[in-house]
Amino acid sequence: MTAEIIDGKAFAATVREKVAGHVARLKEKHGITPGLAVVLVGEDPASQVYVRSKGKQTVEVGMNSYEHKLDADTSEADLLSLIDQLNNDPAVHGILVQLPLPDHLNSDLVINSIDPVKDVDGFHISNVGLLGTGQKSMVPCTPLGCLMMLRDRHGSLSGLNAVVLGRSNIVGKPMAQLLLGDSCTVTIAHSRTKDLPEVVRGADIVVAAVGRPQMVPGDWIKPGATVIDVGINRIEKPEGGTRLVGDVDFASAGAVAGAITPVPGGVGPMTIACLLANTLTACCRANALAEPDGLTA
């Protein structure tokens, strides 16, 4: 392993520290406490774990956490009515509806019913448009976390060749927009891309978000490149049991790259840290106060 390992766990801790410091000042100077409402519909076990973790970390940085757990058969009208209530609640600065929603609910309709200024996941169509046109928006948490780690390593990203593997609305596309906003030359690759290894070999920055275990080997990586591995995949261990791996083959890529994020302990911890950062940003904007430095795109 020659690459520097980018420690997302430690980085996320510094983000949470910054958020906590700013929250303390908001309370002291202005008597304002940022509040995050998380809505969970149904009992998906992974979603329950995420929601618990989000609630715990929200409280740890000094914010108010409001959890709304609804039955799996909740009607769309009832869910929309709850969102309307949260949109109009001045104590709630951020609203997150945990995805995926049960099949009978229209996710696009639900997400687009959130007030865009409270849309801390950055999935509302207005925020997507604002990001795409280079305007101030709420930025999706996972790509924001990746951007923070890249800026920390490189300083300026201007002129670097970036390849984003994956074109999903929650990771690939917003990641590409953020890199473009920082003046990278951006290529978005996907399942139909021709000669993917050659495309990736041209990249100074590789962001892998495909959801395919260890798909990117070391011989696709340009020597010295920075590799951000968003993938979270569970695979069987030869000796029994399972383990988490990314979309990049960590051992072979780490022997060539200049820096690489591990899985677990890379991008994952940054996602919730950025959710807290977005909630703080939303609160500052709602109160026409200065936004914290280094916590937004």
Ligand code: NDP
């Ligand atoms: P999606 O399944 O929505 O998108 C996957 C993308 O990868 C698609 O654009 C698809 O292309 C592309 N792709 C699939 N197979 C290939 C291939 N063989 N070659 C090239 N491109 C391919 O996934 P998400 O974006 O939601 O998530 C990606 C990964 O990131 C997952 O492992 C997920 O668990 C993880 N994740 C991690 C988060 C974190 O906090 N760390 C947060 C969110 C996601 P096409 O469009 O052509 O089908």
